[in-house]
Amino acid sequence: MSFTEFRAPANHLIDTVLPVRAAMIDRGSAERMKSGMLDHVISSGKAKAMVLSQRQALVVDDTLWLGDAEPLFETLQAAGGPLTAVYLGRTLAPSSVPAQTPIVLFVPREPIAPGTAGLPADGTWTGFRDIAARLGSIDTALFVEASAISNWHATHTHCPQCGTPTGIEAGGWVRRCPRDNSEHYPRTDPAIIVTVVGSDGRLLLGGGGPVDAKNYSTLAGFVEPGESLEQAVVREIGEEVGVRVTACQYLGSQSWPFPASLMLGFTATTDDAEARPDGVEVTRARWFSRAELQAAVLAGEITISTRLSIARSLIEHWYGGVIEDLQP
Ligand SMILES: [Zn+2]
Known part of the structure; x- marks a missing residue:
């Protein structure tokens, strides 16, 4: 979906500013602060997961591929080692999954071959620019959010104050230094x-x-x-x-x-x-x-x-x- 397709309700600003793009995802910014939140979501049996690696997402038929989060977490870890996991939020409209589906992002270090580790055989690793014109609005929002947070994780692995490797908290939205306890937030x-x-x-x-x-x-x-x-x-x-x-x-x-x-x-x-x-x-x-x-x-x-x-x-x-x- 293009930027210009979004339309906000008429108001006094509409003639002078660009239409407001409504949020497609409820990020649950309070919910994700709870301790153990991500494990709970993954093991709930309700969450779906998208997979992104080195700026490419797994896509099937012009749709983001979403797998069952719990089994996928296990098989991806077994196949590719440590996995960055982030809570992206709940979808606010139906897409390839019903509205209100919790979505988790899994980021393997390297793209894993489709057909292995629980990934679909007909999936392809695809960059945003190559697919964006054909993606639905929910998929676009998920791809953009996932790209933003995974780029930050990829480039902020260590504490900028003391160089110690940082740990991930708050559903993947905070990194904390175990040595000096400093918190680090995603950058824009x-x-x-x-x-x-x-x-x-x-x-x-x-x-x-x-x-x-x-x-x-x-x-x-x-x-x-x-x-x-x-x-x-x-x-x-x-x-x-x-x-x-x-x-x-x-x-x-x-x-x-x-x-x-x-x-x-x-x-x-x-x-x-x-x-x-x-x-x-x-x-x-x-x-x-x-x-x-x-x-x-x-x-x-x-x-x-x-x-x-x-x-x-x-x-x-x-x-x-x-x-x-x-x-x-
Ligand atoms: Zn530190």
Whole structure:
């Protein structure tokens, strides 16, 4: 499901910000703090488990494969050794499983061959980008949440204060150092992503890589420590394309845990008419009127971000409707 397919109830903000994406999973953030919670869920006989390893999930027929958690836990441990387990929450709508099904994430160190260790023979290890356009909304939410938390576990195995290997608590949402008792929580890196609009209403898009490449998108960059979101917008746009932002407005966000980003969408205005790409992060920048952008896409002259990304939602927010893609 694409970012733009979600629709919130009508309210006074709906004309100015992006539609709110409703949560698909009840994460049970209080429930998961209880001691032994994860063991209890796994042994309840009701929980299903998804399997993710090295950023790929096991998928069957464009659906996340979900196995019975209890037997799978045993067989995966026997086949692949220590297993990271995380409580993802309860599904809030029917999918391949009924609503309110508790879902656990198992992360073997390496992808285990389908057909072994309780895994389906017709499963394939698949990355998010390769399947996202065909996944249902529950599966998308599970894949994104699982990616975010497993990326954090993979890169935060030791205490940052003393270097001791940390243990996992709270259903997989806290790591604790056994030596100094410090607690460590999952990290998210904020990044701003921006439509820059000129005084004539045209949109500035840019791209990296070869100067003759066809792909154009919104400009984006990470927020630095000690910086507000608005300051990051002004700095990044100035650095990347030499354009001075005069005002900016927050429009909406999207989790993008590849590996750990939270994309914060803005629209910004400028009085500058000329863009000067830095030649490093941005090698091409171009202004488009609405008609020019649609025509360039349909002519195959440029490509813009897919509907998976908040970039497309931001561009269509500026456009005022759906931009037609060139049909293959
Ligand atoms: Zn420590």
